[in-house]
Each structure stands twice: as C-alpha cells, then as structure tokens.
Amino acid sequence: MLIGHGTFTPGQGHELEGTFTLTQRPDGVLMKASMDFFFDGSPGPGWALSRGVPSDRDDPLTRQFAAETDFLRLACNQPIRGPHSGLIRPSIDIDAFDTLFLWCYSIPFILGVGKITRTDR
Template structure:
C-alpha cells in the first residue's frame, strides 16, 4: 500500500466523480412525474387481475404504470388499452409485458389519457375483457 503525504490530492478527482455520479442518479426519474390518474384493477370474465395503476405525466410524455402489486392469472394475447365506459380498440398501447409486478408503458403521443376513465387488460384474440381499472 502506498500512502501519499497529500492523500486529498489523489482523492479529490475521484470524490468529485463520485459526487457527480450520485447526484445524477438521484432522485429516480419518476420522482418528478405528476400523477394524473390512478386506480386499482379488478378481474373480468372469470379472470383474477389486481393491483394499482397510475398515469403519470413527465417531460417525456404520459406513462402508464402498473404497481409492484400487479397480478394477472394469465390468458392468451393480453393487451393494454384505455377505455371510457368500455374498451376502446383505438387506444391499444401494446401487449402486456408481464403477468405480475411493476411495469410501465409509454402512452402514444397522439393519445390523451385525460379523455379516458378506464385501463383495460384485453384478450385481443378472443375479444374478451380480462381485467379493468377505473381511474380517476
């Protein structure tokens, strides 16, 4: 081990890098997002779907987030979409990423989530609702 008579001269650049790295990594990206709407999933058509869902607004646009408590019992071809008094196929966001846990979906730029009061998990193949969350 080599000990410099002026250890701070060697440590200063490293300390500065560490400080910058820590500053840039904190806080998490979603900390500055504004929650626009939120709700909780319930199952449909005999399926078990549960967990929290939020719509957040940030610099990059709106994001649909499923909470870490999200759970879905499974079915073929599950998709995520919005609705207003029912599923709206024109709002299809994409396939469900996972049957459980936290996940997020970028809301397409031309789709304004303010006009919808539901988030759907929909079986596209059989045109059957799997779960829905009322969002306010």
C-alpha cells in the same frame, strides 16, 4: 407529474390484482402497475383505454377503443407478477378516457378494468 391512479378489477373468469398510476411525461403518459400486480394470463393480452367501464366484448365502441388506444402488450398465456409499465403515446388524448382496461386481442374479451381517478393538476 401524477395525473391519475386506480385499482384493477378482474374480468369474468380471470384474476387481476394491484393498482396503477398515470404520470405525464414529455413523450406521453406512463402507466405503471404496482409491485403487487398479478394477472393470471391469457392469449394476446394488452392495455387500452375506454370511456366508461367496458362490459360487453361485442360492443363496437369497446372494440374500437381497444384498437385505437392499444399501448402495451403483455406476455401470452402465462401469469404475470410484479411491476411493469407502458407508455401511452402523446397522440392519445388521455383526458378523453376514464378507464384503463386489459383486453384479449387474440380472442376479444375484457380481462379486467381500472377506473381512473384523476389527481388535481
């Protein structure tokens, strides 16, 4: 069942395009990026969840969310195009978060965000 969707917004100095969907499954929530997804690359990028739109890479809460909700790492230092997906484990309460964000795990940095728009369940 579709539980949310959104559009990506790039972080400072990066290119990030496309949309995403969140679909509830028995084994977790599937995040799926659109066919037109594009990210210009960075060292150690990965997806996480946040409460509110993270804007400060030094914010302890942003770093905590990145560590606790890390669910999909991407290829390092190369552009990424096209659809991809990752499973958010069931132990993460998706309802507690309202933003998907792309975080640089090698050099802490916010690479982009996507505000989650909830669908009626």
